Amino acid sequence: MLGFASPLRLRRMGVVGMNRRNVRYIAPNNARSLYPLVDNKLKTKLLCDEHGIAVPRLLGVCRFQHHLRELDEFLHEHPSFVIKPAKGSGGKGIVVVSSRQGRNFQKPSGEQITIQSIKRHTSNTLSGLYSLGGKPDVAIIEEMVQFTDDFADFSFEGVPDVRVIVYRGYPVMAMMRLSTHASDGKANLHQGAVGVGIDLASGRALQGVQHGHLITHHPDTERRLSELVVPQWSDLLELAARSYEVTGLGYIGADIVIDRARGPLLLELNARPGLAIQMANGKGLEPRVGLAEQRANDYPDGRQESASDRVLYATESIAAL
Amino acid sequence: MxxxxxxxxxxxxxxxxxxxxxxxxxxxxxxxxxxxxSQTLWKIEATLKFDALGGPVTASINLPDAVVGRSDVFTEQMAPGYQFAIVDQDNNSIAQWRHADPPEGAQVLYLRSEIFFNELGPLTEAPAPVPVTPHLIGLEARGFADARQILAAMDLEPAALVETILREINSPQSAWLGLLLRDRSRRADKVQLAADLLAFQGIAARVIRGVELIDRQRGRSARFMLKVWQDNAWQLYDAKSATALPWTKFIEFQQGEQALFEVFGGEKSELSFAVVSEERAAFVNxxxxxxxxxxxxxxxxxxxxxxAQQSTFKLLLLIPLGALVVVILRNLVGIRTSGTFMPILIALSFLQTSLLPGLMLFLLVVGTGLLVRSYMSRLNLLLVPRIAAVLVFVIILYAAIGIAAHKLGFDWGAKVTFFPMIILSWTIERMSILWDEDGAREVFIQGGGSLVTASVAYLLMNSQTVSDAIFLYPEMLLIVLAIIIAIGSYSGYRLSDLRRFQPMERY
Structure with missing residues (x-):
C-alpha cells in the first residue's frame, strides 16, 4: 500500500515537488515585501478594484471590536453577504449568509444562525483566531457571489472555483475544485474535494481526481466530469494573467469564481499555491513553467506582452505541453 | 555571482x-x-559572592586536603583587585583574598580547580581515629541511651548500621530518634547526630562538607556527607541518600568544626560550586x-x-544538531510538524526526562490540554485569555502530575517541569484549531511528526559520542551549517512528494 514513485519517472513527467516550488519558483519570483498584498485579502481587493479587476463587491470592513455593536444594523441592508478574515488561509473562518429568516440568518445549506453567533464569529476573527500566526485581523464583509448555474450538478454544497497558476504573467495550468460530501463542502483536495484539470486552450475538463485516484463522475451528484466546461474561459484566463501586473508576484495561484451577472470574479490570490493541480491535470508543471520563463525572457527590461497576448500564448503554446 | x-x-x-x-x-x-x-577530568569552580561593607576585606575558602591518587592539575583564581595567597593554617590549606579598600557592593571571587583521579587507594590514616562521644545531660542523654539500646538490639553490620542511622535522621517522623531530632532541624546538626550515634557504638565518624562530582552542575551549595572509619579506612556516605559513595564522587572541602568559608568586612556571603566533567586523556593534554x-x-x-559557562555551551552546542534533524526531516523526508522548531525544545526536555517518560508526559499534558481546550471553545473566549487559561491549566497539570507521580513512587513525574509550558500551551491551541478545521487526522499527522522529529533529535543529542565530539570539535558546527545551507537550496523531491505523486505514475 505504501508506495513511492520513482523520482526519475516524476522528473521525466516534469512534476514539481515542494522544494523545487519553494526554491525555484517562489523564492526568485515572489519578493517577500509583496506578500502582504495577497496575504491580506482586503489589500488584494482594494488593489484589484483600483486596477479594474473584477472582484466581489466590498460591503464593509469591521476593524474594531466596538464596530460589532453596529453590525446588526449594518447587515439589515444586506440580505446576503460573506464575512471573511482578511488574513485567513485555506478558507478558514468564512461565513456565507444567503438570506434572512426573520431575526436569523440562513446559510446556503439551510442552517440558521443568530446575529449573536455572527458577532461572536466576527469578534474571533478580529482577535486573530483565523489569521496566520494568530495576529489581530479585520473582518471583510462582501457581497455573496451569485454563482452561475453552469456548475450546478458538479459540486456538492460548496462553491466550485477555478484555480489558475500564473507564472510571470502567463497562465500555465488550471483546475477546477469541486467540493464533495467527503470534503465537507470545502474545496481542499487533501480533504477529499475533487480536482478537475482544465484544458488551458478550451476550458474543457481533462480528467478528475479524488484522493489521488482518477474518477469519471462526481461521487455525490453522479455528473460526468468530462461534460464540464468553464464558460467565458478566455476572460477568466485574462483576469488571472492580469493579477501579475497588479501584484508583481511572479508565481501566483489565482482563485476565480463565475458570477451569473458579472462573469469571472477574482476571489483571492495565493503566493504559495499548492502542487495538487499537477495531479488534477495528470501533468507536471515544470515544462510549462519553463516555456513561460523562456517567453518572458524574450521580452526583457520590463517590456512585456499585454495580458491578452499572454493568454493567447498560453492557449496556443503552453496548453499543448 | x-x-x-x-x-x-x-x-x-x-x-x-x-x-x-x-x-x-x-x-x-x-x-x-x-x-x-580516557580519564575523567573534573573542573570545579567555586564562586564566592558577598556584599562588601566598605573597608578592608578578607575572604577565605578552606581547600581540600591533598589525597594520594588524586591530582590537582591546575588551580587558578579570578578576583580583580584582590591579593591572593594560599596560606597554611593548622595544617589546612586556605585560599585567601585580601583587599584594603574594595568598592562597596557585590563582589564575586572565583576559584577554579581541575582534578582527576589516578588510582585512588583506601583513605587510611595512622594512627586510627578515635570515636568522639559528646558529653550529654538530661533529656539528650536519655534520647541517646534509648537510641543506643534500639541499635544494639538490631545487631547490624557496621555498613548497615550507618545506613540505618542515616535513613533515620532523614525521615521526618523517626520512631526512635524523634526526641533527638526535635532540636536538630539544621542539616549539619542532623548529620552530626549520626556521627555522635556512631561514636556511641564505638565507630569513628566525621561530618564533612564539599562538592559532589556530577557533570553539568551549576549553582550548587556545599553538601554534607559523613565519613566513617571502617575496615581501617575512611568510607564515604551520602547523608541524604544514606548510601555509600566512592571517594571518586566527592571532594572534601571541610571537616568538623572548620569553617568552609569566611568573609570579614562583607555580608550576605554565599558560596556555590559548578562542576563539569570532561574526558581527560589526550584531549586535556x-x-x-x-x-x-x-x-x-x-x-x-x-x-x-x-x-559554569562551559557547561551551558556544552548543551547549546547540541542545538544545531537538533536543527539539522528538523531540516532533514522536513525538507528531505517531508514530515510535517506542529511549529517549526518546537520539536527541538521538546527534544531538550527529553534530555532531562529521558525518552519514554518524556513521550508519556508530553502525550498526557497535550492530550488533557486538548480536552480542556475543546470545552473552552464552547465558551467562546477571546484568543489571548483563552491561551492564558490553557497555560494556567497546563501549570496545574504539571503540579498534579508531579504530585501524583511522587505519591505513586515514580520519580520522573517531577521532570514534567522541564517541558516548556508556553510552547506546550501554544501547541495545544494550534492543535485544537487544527482539529476543528482540518480534522483529527491532521492533528495526528502533525503531532506524530513533531514527536518523531523530537525523538530523532533526542537520540542524536543524547548520544555521548556525538555530544563529546561536538564539544571537542565545535568547528564541526561549520560543517553542520554547510549541510543546512546545502539542503536549503535543494530543489529535488522530498520523500513525501514521491509518496503523494505516486498515483500520477498510473494515469
Missing part, C-alpha cells in the same frame, strides 16, 4: 574550513578523535599543550570560558 554559485562557494568554504580545523586540531594539536576510554604554544585556536575557544 548568482545566488546558486554563491551557495556552492559558501558550502565549499564552510566544509573546507570545518574539516581543516578539525584535522589541524587532531593532527597537529593532538586532540583525540573520540573522547571515550592537547589543550594544555596548545595553551603553552599559545595557539589561538584554543585560546579563543570554549575551553577558555569559566566552567
Amino acid at each position: 548568482n545566488p546558486g554559485r554563491q551557495i556552492v562557494a559558501l558550502v565549499a568554504l564552510l566544509v573546507i574550513a570545518g574539516v581543516s580545523l578539525v584535522w589541524y586540531k587532531h593532527q597537529v594539536l593532538g586532540f583525540p578523535l573520540l573522547a571515550s576510554e 592537547a589543550v594544555e599543550n596548545a595553551r603553552n604554544h599559545s595557539s589561538w585556536l584554543v585560546d579563543f575557544s570554549i575551553y577558555s570560558l569559566p566552567v
